[in-house]
Amino acid sequence: MNSERSIVGKNFRKVDGVKLVTGRPAFTDDIHLPGLLIGKILPSPRAHARIKSIDVSKAKALPGVHAVLTYQDVPRVPHTTAGQAWPEPSPKDTYLLDSKVRFVGDRVAAVAAESRAIAEEALRLIEVEYEDLPPVLEIEQAMAPGAPVIHDEPDSTDIHDASRNVAGYIFKEIGSVERGFREADHIFEREFRTQRQQHCSIEPHVTISWLDPDNRLVIRSSTQVPYHARRQVAQILQIPLQRVHVVKPRIGGGFGGKQEMLLEDICGALALATRRPVKIEYAREEEFTMARSRHPQILRMKMGVKRDGTIVASQLTVLATTGAYGSHATTVQGNTGSKVLPLYRVPNMRFECHIVYTNAPVAGAFRGYGCPQGFFAQESLVDEIAHELKMDPIEFRRKNMIRLGDLDELSAELGEGRRGLPRRIRSCGLPECLEQGAAAIDWERRRKAGPASNGHLRRGVGVACSMQGSGIAGIDWASALIKLNEDGSFHLLAGASDVGAGADTVLAQIAAETLGVSFDKITVTSGDTDFTPFDVGAYASSTTIISGGAVKKTAEKVREQIVKLASKMLEVPPEDLICRDNRVVAKSECGKSVTIADLAMHATYREKLQIIDSASHFNTDSPPPFCAQFADAEVDTETGEIRVLHLVTAVDCGVPINPRQAEGQVEGAVAQSLGYGFTEEMVLDGNGRMINPSFLDYKILSAKDMPKLTTILVETEEPLGPYGAKSIGEVAINTAAPAVLNAVFNAIGVRFRKLPVRPEDVLRALGAKGDA
Amino acid sequence: MNTIEIGVKINGESKRWTIAPGDLLLDVLRREGYYGVKRGCESGECGACTVLLDGKAINSCVMFAAQADGCELLTIEGLAQGDTLDPLQEAFLERGAVQCGYCTPGMILNARAFLAHQPNPTEDEVRDLLAGNLCRCTGYVKPVEAVLAAAEACRRNAKERER
Numbered sequence A: 001m002n003s004e005r006s007i008v009g010k011n012f013r014k015v016d017g018v019k020l021v022t023g024r025p026a027f028t029d030d031i032h033l034p035g036l037l038i039g040k041i042l043p044s045p046r047a048h049a050r051i052k053s054i055d056v057s058k059a060k061a062l063p064g065v066h067a068v069l070t071y072q073d074v075p076r077v078p079h080t081t082a083g084q085a086w087p088e089p090s091p092k093d094t095y096l097l098d099s100k101v102r103f104v105g106d107r108v109a110a111v112a113a114e115s116r117a118i119a120e121e122a123l124r125l126i127e128v129e130y131e132d133l134p135p136v137l138e139i140e141q142a143m144a145p146g147a148p149v150i151h152d153e154p155d156s157t158d159i160h161d162a163s164r165n166v167a168g169y170i171f172k173e174i175g176s177v178e179r180g181f182r183e184a185d186h187i188f189e190r191e192f193r194t195q196r197q198q199h200c201s202i203e204p205h206v207t208i209s210w211l212d213p214d215n216r217l218v219i220r221s222s223t224q225v226p227y228h229a230r231r232q233v234a235q236i237l238q239i240p241l242q243r244v245h246v247v248k249p250r251i252g253g254g255f256g257g258k259q260e261m262l263l264e265d266i267c268g269a270l271a272l273a274t275r276r277p278v279k280i281e282y283a284r285e286e287e288f289t290m291a292r293s294r295h296p297q298i299l300r301m302k303m304g305v306k307r308d309g310t311i312v313a314s315q316l317t318v319l320a321t322t323g324a325y326g327s328h329a330t331t332v333q334g335n336t337g338s339k340v341l342p343l344y345r346v347p348n349m350r351f352e353c354h355i356v357y358t359n360a361p362v363a364g365a366f367r368g369y370g371c372p373q374g375f376f377a378q379e380s381l382v383d384e385i386a387h388e389l390k391m392d393p394i395e396f397r398r399k400n401m402i403r404l405g406d407l408d409e410l411s412a413e414l415g416e417g418r419r420g421l422p423r424r425i426r427s428c429g430l431p432e433c434l435e436q437g438a439a440a441i442d443w444e445r446r447r448k449a450g451p452a453s454n455g456h457l458r459r460g461v462g463v464a465c466s467m468q469g470s471g472i473a474g475i476d477w478a479s480a481l482i483k484l485n486e487d488g489s490f491h492l493l494a495g496a497s498d499v500g501a502g503a504d505t506v507l508a509q510i511a512a513e514t515l516g517v518s519f520d521k522i523t524v525t526s527g528d529t530d531f532t533p534f535d536v537g538a539y540a541s542s543t544t545i546i547s548g549g550a551v552k553k554t555a556e557k558v559r560e561q562i563v564k565l566a567s568k569m570l571e572v573p574p575e576d577l578i579c580r581d582n583r584v585v586a587k588s589e590c591g592k593s594v595t596i597a598d599l600a601m602h603a604t605y606r607e608k609l610q611i612i613d614s615a616s617h618f619n620t621d622s623p624p625p626f627c628a629q630f631a632d633a634e635v636d637t638e639t640g641e642i643r644v645l646h647l648v649t650a651v652d653c654g655v656p657i658n659p660r661q662a663e664g665q666v667e668g669a670v671a672q673s674l675g676y677g678f679t680e681e682m683v684l685d686g687n688g689r690m691i692n693p694s695f696l697d698y699k700i701l702s703a704k705d706m707p708k709l710t711t712i713l714v715e716t717e718e719p720l721g722p723y724g725a726k727s728i729g730e731v732a733i734n735t736a737a738p739a740v741l742n743a744v745f746n747a748i749g750v751r752f753r754k755l756p757v758r759p760e761d762v763l764r765a766l767g768a769k770g771d772a
Numbered sequence B: 001m002n003t004i005e006i007g008v009k010i011n012g013e014s015k016r017w018t019i020a021p022g023d024l025l026l027d028v029l030r031r032e033g034y035y036g037v038k039r040g041c042e043s044g045e046c047g048a049c050t051v052l053l054d055g056k057a058i059n060s061c062v063m064f065a066a067q068a069d070g071c072e073l074l075t076i077e078g079l080a081q082g083d084t085l086d087p088l089q090e091a092f093l094e095r096g097a098v099q100c101g102y103c104t105p106g107m108i109l110n111a112r113a114f115l116a117h118q119p120n121p122t123e124d125e126v127r128d129l130l131a132g133n134l135c136r137c138t139g140y141v142k143p144v145e146a147v148l149a150a151a152e153a154c155r156r157n158a159k160e161r162e163r
Helices: A017-021 A057-061 A116-125 A177-183 A226-237 A264-274 A284-290 A329-338 A371-388 A393-400 A430-441 A443-449 A503-515 A543-570 A596-607 A659-678 A736-748 A759-769 B025-031 B087-094 B104-117 B123-130 B141-162
Strands: A037-043 A049-055 A065-069 A107-113 A127-132 A166-174 A186-193 A206-211 A217-221 A244-247 A278-281 A297-305 A311-323 A348-357 A452-454 A457-467 A477-484 A490-494 A522-526 A577-580 A583-586 A593-595 A612-618 A626-636 A642-652 A708-713 B004-010 B013-019 B050-053 B056-059 B072-074
Touching: A017 B087, A017 B104, A037 A116, A037 A264, A037 A284, A049 A107, A057 A065, A057 A116, A065 A116, A065 A264, A107 A116, A107 A264, A166 A329, A177 A297, A177 A311, A177 A348, A186 A371, A206 A264, A217 A226, A217 A264, A226 A244, A226 A264, A264 A278, A297 A329, A297 A371, A311 A329, A311 A371, A329 A348, A329 A371, A371 A393, A371 A457, A371 A659, A371 A736, A393 A430, A393 A457, A430 A443, A430 A457, A430 A626, A430 A642, A430 A708, A443 A457, A457 A736, A477 A503, A477 A543, A477 A596, A490 A503, A490 A543, A503 A522, A503 A543, A543 A577, A543 A583, A543 A593, A543 A596, A543 A612, A583 A596, A593 A596, A626 A736, A642 A659, A642 A736, A659 A708, A659 A736, A659 B141, A736 A759, B050 B104, B056 B104, B087 B104, B087 B141, B104 B123, B104 B141, B123 B141
Parallel strands: A037 A278, A217 A244, A311 A348, A490 A522, A642 A708, B004 B072
Antiparallel strands: A037 A107, A049 A127, A065 A107, A166 A348, A186 A297, A206 A217, A206 A278, A297 A311, A452 A457, A457 A626, A477 A490, A477 A612, A577 A583, A583 A593, A626 A642, B004 B013, B050 B056, B050 B072
8 A cells, every 4th residue: 555655654854954954044043133132030939939029120220121020010810831722621820920939930020121131130130028938849748738728819710629739630430440459369559659850852942022013912932832822822911812923933842841831921921011022032940940841740550460461450549740830730640541541451440640739840741741650650560460470571461452443431531631532443553563572672582581690780671562642532633724836836834833853744745645746846834823724733642643634635625626627628537637746647548647837837827726725634533653662771780770772662653654754753752761761850959949950960861871772663554644644752752661670670670660760779779689 | 341353264254253251152153143053051061052163063152252263163054065965964864863953053063073083983982972962852863873874975975086
């Protein structure tokens, strides 16, 4: 089937590649605006306090300062910063500026000045008197009786129980876990802990805002969600949506951190106040302390199994913290249940989760969206159960894992903040992922031989599996518009937001394939709310399948118009015509054909007809991509160092539209996943202040730290995806920690249940075991 | 405010810039329109602001512009010869080593300086080299491949020139 395709499945170069490798101005901050002011935000030095008084007179008097805003100057509109479809399922617990601060780094005031130096000086001149409130820093303290209430304001909405600091609560069950545990021969229960991880896109958040000549507010921003940002900014600043124009240029990495309306509102407010262009750009330290992070969780997982290895009950109980505000609180944690538990076809499943506020940096969307936490727990526990039952971990998984044709009911229970839609498995390459991954790591031989020992080095292999989704079923939708130019080229206008992952390229490939033209005939414009049609944005692994689906539909409609005109020109019935190789060709022997270029010229100047069309697309299901990851790891029993020697990641993403880009998605996700497992942690001191807000102290992996990676794309054909595609952006981020830690167990017989695992943890554990 | 004037040769062109003594090279370069020089951490940790100063890769975020007086600078904008890309740029495109592209100029310039002295590097040497350029998108597999492929292309070109 694929052999018939000339564009899909081929490794085209990125459509935006040349400008990126030549350093042409393409990113948000790569423009020169005369009169540009620099905006800065005064971060709260306190974790929890009321602003008793705030005096900005000295700051305002400083020459070069054009505006100083506090909560007294701006509208008070409860909202969420989560860039989600309306109505957002996150609590509306955030204000443009407020009289209370809830974490170190919270907004106190904002200034706009002629230069960064003046803006920074102005911040120092703002005099704030705080009334300190006792902070809630430990996740387990948040719900305790008498705990300080973080959101005691009366006007916030959609908080589950503000008086107990509970932002959200989830309880869902299918079957009966009580019955399941009664039927089980063995019950296993373990507790796991995960930390606060940050996205660390190399481009920090940056927004530039100005009033255009029509007095409309332009917001040029590093965002994954231009349309949501437009809606939210209009709401928060209380101006008509019509007056807001959001532009998404090239983005220097997002990973969920930019699925957030983070700077657009305050930058817009400063532009309105000064009537000058204003830029706010986070410095790296601000990015760490004032942007978003991955929700830390305490997970208690309990599984009941029969003697033969059949899982009969699975229960996951989670306590998570969203930090000071509830951005993505319920939806991220909902995913920890809905995308994790159904990997195994267990008749009785229960997921319960409290998401609590703490006076800590705000969590939000982060690639994987709740799954890395859940799969760490589940894949660690499953490995332990297989070991106790003396079963091969692969065999145990094969026995229990979800398969083609299954209907996953739990995902219906755990929808996006409301009841969702059940998930039918219409394509599943997980068995092949396991098979090919095992072969690549030499599983059979290595497991049979047992852990290898060389002096103080112990070496083992481990495996972990995961799945994700492809867009949010019934909610995510996208549209596209294609027009034919008179030279036979096409403009593709897509609302989709390429944040660096290559969406524009994939969408151009889908358009070219459908239109029967070469790849270079497609010019892509994307992510501009004035010029491109609606798209929810780049998140939830939705772009290829949802935005791609919209592009395919649009291209089909345009192709129909082309064929109709060609039929008239060639006097051949439309059903006898096909588009290929930049021509419309008669299938019959007459051999008649017309080039798209000639047809376009004819349409434009003879027919006086613009060939143009658009289409919208959504799915009522979210087909999961699958992943099996294998680790070969070595433990140095003298230093405690875990050295990953080889990571094999086998992924079923349906038909990869651009295999090389798909591999790149896997490799990048694996690097973040390894960091999550072993090096990355935002460390807070006893006052809620992050003590390691730099790349020197918060360790993301470098080229030198990475193990050998092997990526295997297992192709399946997904009926709901354009040309059989599913998603690839997230699924590979879920499993490096459990895969490596299962290999570590294989090597040294020790389990680790708290991330990140550092050499000192390994040494301590070995000491406790008496091996070191 | 005190200002001083410095002279540099940048991407082959002689320029004179009026700067404040404390201005960082990164800020001056971006102010002068060399937007390919990226701001990532402002503390010499991520390598996104890498430029070549007299052929040597430096982090322009931790260097005063005044220190560049009289020096020769190369930014990513000056690497291609017209429309002909440098073999490193070609290799980064061909190998899929560019995702968001924010760290790419730094990686390419760092590699450019390195390959001038070590035309035949091992994979380990390339990994050592790129350890100075943090990337959050690629997992480094394809950038490392790209540098190795570009090195090979450069060697091939050099051989052809000898003939």
